[in-house]
Amino acid sequence: MAAACRTSPTPTNLSGPRGRSPSIPRFPTIRCASQPLRTPSKTLATADPVPAFLSVTAFAPATVANLGPGFDFLGCALDGVGDTVTVSVDPAISPGTLSISSISGSAASAAKLRRDPLWNCAGIAGIAAMRALGVRSVGLSLHLEKGLPLGSGLGSSAASAAAAAVAVDGLFGGRLSLGDLVLAGLESEKKVSGYHADNVAPSIMGGFVLIRSYDPLELLRLEFPTGQDLYFVLVSPEFEAPTKKMRAALPAEVKMKDHVHNCSQAAALAAAVVQGDVKLLGMAMSSDGIVEPRRAPLIPGMVAVKKAAIEAGAFGCTISGAGPTAVAVIDGEEKGKEIGDRMVEAFLRDGELKASATVARLDRIGARVISSSAF
Amino acid sequence: MAAACRTSPTPTNLSGPRGRSPSIPRFPTIRCASQPLRTPSKTLATADPVPAFLSVTAFAPATVANLGPGFDFLGCALDGVGDTVTVSVDPAISPGTLSISSISGSAASAAKLRRDPLWNCAGIAGIAAMRALGVRSVGLSLHLEKGLPLGSGLGSSAASAAAAAVAVDGLFGGRLSLGDLVLAGLESEKKVSGYHADNVAPSIMGGFVLIRSYDPLELLRLEFPTGQDLYFVLVSPEFEAPTKKMRAALPAEVKMKDHVHNCSQAAALAAAVVQGDVKLLGMAMSSDGIVEPRRAPLIPGMVAVKKAAIEAGAFGCTISGAGPTAVAVIDGEEKGKEIGDRMVEAFLRDGELKASATVARLDRIGARVISSSAF
Known part of the structure; x- marks a missing residue:
């Protein structure tokens, strides 16, 4: 899952804890070597990081993908609606693995979801994030709170994946770059709806995101001016x-x-x-x-x-x-x-x-x- | 040739004499009812304007069309290179018509061009501009100075057409809108290389121009920021x-x-x-x-x-x-x-x-x- 990622053309640190809003310049382009996904990144390969928190809760927004002619390469994030994931250090879980403890939310959505982490968007992305971080000594339990209906066209699966990846990363102090997080979310999207980042990238990065390339993954954030009413x-x-x-x-x-x-x-x-x-x-x-x-x-x-x-x-x-x-x-x-x-x-x-x-x-x-x- | 044109979404006067640089806001969108081209516009139909000058010389820049993925809808104008057209009131020419008096420039380019105005880019666009203006009482002679080689991929035909349309319009005081001028140039492009505005629109408007639609003709000027080196x-x-x-x-x-x-x-x-x-x-x-x-x-x-x-x-x-x-x-x-x-x-x-x-x-x-x- 891990991947060597860099930002360009304006060098800027887009990684780091997602609890604070980073200072993002115009057109941050995120490039990630999406292949091979199985090669651990140099910085994180031997990490096996120590958790910074006992438990972390992350929220990821709903998204609108396509936007008409932006089919399959453009999406944007929506304020106020989304999914929430809590991950906790859990000694009862085998080290290096993740278990889904519970799913709540609107009955219709939550009831349809499987708790097997390999068949759940939050589970898949959470595991991918653990792999990217090199987590081997800690087991995690995950609670998913579905705020979005399934199959609505509002990036429900991507929001679950994004929230899980960011929660897992946050638990370990926020070590992954935005590109790493998107790749973790893409692992889930690939399984449930195809290898498309037009929901998961804006859900993780916010704003409007243009996917310029998948190999290597190049994400371009289009900054909508502040102060404009949309x-x-x-x-x-x-x-x-x-x-x-x-x-x-x-x-x-x-x-x-x-x-x-x-x-x-x-x-x-x-x-x-x-x-x-x-x-x-x-x-x-x-x-x-x-x-x-x-x-x-x-x-x-x-x-x-x-x-x-x-x-x-x-x-x-x-x-x-x-x-x-x-x-x-x-x-x-x-x-x-x-x-x-x-x-x-x-x-x-x-x-x-x-x-x-x-x-x-x-x-x-x-x-x-x-x-x-x-x- | 005449057409009802309006600017949108930011109402602004983009028409007027082209001798001065108009104050152009962000994203001037020019909409012109390109069909039917034969219907004279209401404002100019009965004009038969009086010339404001005896003679006017206009320059139109070379252009780069396509720019890769902008195929057939994007182009930009180049500083310093282009074609020059002089139009003069000429009592020897039948009123309401235009004659090409001479063509100069690099031997290879100039020698290949026909002086029949119906088969010359400058001639076709000049006549189209006269028609848009409603000129009936004055005959014009036109001199074309080719600065651009033919068939180079730098919008040679469009530059001749653009210079001619702007020169004719300038002779009568600059009454046509940018949209009218582009439509005049398109008459020529249609005859020589197809109904594409990605050379003639930037040659007339300058900068980068995106053609969002042909029917109605909608031109969007993409403002490249000043102060950036390109x-x-x-x-x-x-x-x-x-x-x-x-x-x-x-x-x-x-x-x-x-x-x-x-x-x-x-x-x-x-x-x-x-x-x-x-x-x-x-x-x-x-x-x-x-x-x-x-x-x-x-x-x-x-x-x-x-x-x-x-x-x-x-x-x-x-x-x-x-x-x-x-x-x-x-x-x-x-x-x-x-x-x-x-x-x-x-x-x-x-x-x-x-x-x-x-x-x-x-x-x-x-x-x-x-x-x-x-x-």
Whole structure:
């Protein structure tokens, strides 16, 4: 799991404890040699670190992946909603291993999750983080509190993985870099939904994150200017988006003309994020001509929901991740609530689906330690 | 030719005489109803304007289109090199028409050009600008001074068209918007190389321009921060890139995986421009996995030239437009000259082609009136 990671082009220390907000320069690019994952990093290989705390609790935010033309390489973190993981030193657990002690949260989500750590997102990422740290002498127990519904398109699995990786790292004093943490989270994503970092990277790093390359892993944080008003309207219908069907709806090839169109929208989207141009961000996000047109018809009411969002004043609307949540953007919270109401109505009217709306801001911090207990 | 144009999202007057540098805010988006082109705009339809000058000379810069993953939607203007057009009120010319009186410049370029205005880039764009202005009572003569070689991949035809459109507009006091001027230039591009604005838009507007849509035409100027050092190393070999062959080398469809890769590079490229991150700009420009790999082998030595540029320290290198010019980027002029020397050597060694190198900065102004004569 361990990997040699460095930051570039602006040398900066992006590693360290995640309990505090690091001073992040413009465009921190994180490069990690993602292959081979089994080679321990030089700095951590022989570590077998001593825990700094008895117990640590970390929170990781929900995320919106894809953002229309940013399909499979762009995502952002949402303020206020997410998963929480507590890891504790537990003498009853075999040294170097991790056990899931309990899972709580909304009944529907928590009940569906397995407690076998090898088949649980938090478990997989937690173990990967232990491996990256070189933990051999300590056994850990993990409690997962699901704040996010499963299969909603809001990065539920990634949030569990991100919170677990950051909690384990925090327990040992925060020794892993952001790149290491993302790679730990990717171990989980790979198992549950494919080797995509567009949820787990923003959940760990906060803000907007662009994945420029997987081999080596290169993550680019696009800094949305502070002081600019950006609100995400998230409307989740009571509908399970069939992930396999959503992936199968994608074409193996795209026409050159469509490629150029989506490329230009993706470029406009990235520029809009960096410049804090919310209107352009919405317009570009709304202009995917490849993925959304194929997936939207698979979510009852989605086409009408997008139309309703735009008519209600949203700057743009698309599918969050692989759905079924619809995401719209706007520059005011009250306007966001109004837009959300119209979107909920449209889901009911055209999709015959009950839905709930949330208005969230951008999470700029990412996964972080929220509490710790000393020995 | 005339079209209703407006600027958005930041309302600002982008029209007006091009002799002065307009105060351009961040992200001026220019929207023009490009269809129907034959409908005269309401404001100018009945104009038949009176010339403000006897003669006007305008200069339009060379441009680099594509910039790797920005294929067919991104381009930028180059400082110092370009074409110059002089238009004069000429009683000997039938009112409402335009005649090309002379063409000068490097023998190779000038001699190849036709003086029939309907088959000359400057002529076509000049006539389109006259039509947009509603000129009916005045005949014009046009002199074109070719500063750019033909078929070099530096937007030679676009520069002629841009200079002509701006000169004609300047003669009548500068009544057309930037969008109108780009549409006039597009009339020419359509005839000679296809309906692409990625050369003519930056030649007219200056800086980096992203074409977000053609119908309606939406142009987005990406403001590269002032004070950042960005140098383009342009190495042009003595080789005629067969345009048809270059276009034919493109695939009709691209694999989804390649699409996602190029989209992410395009997004990184746009963000790098706005943020003034020259290193990332170079890396992203250098990462096209679709067009460059198919076109580079058609230009003798190009693969080695790119390698030589990177080895000499360039942040990135790709084909300018459809070639054969190679373009590299770097943050210092002296380093640029050194890189250019290595690229010239590589063209000779691996392509058996003589080549010449130029180091240019970004042109931030675009086509402009450089002199005028009163009646």
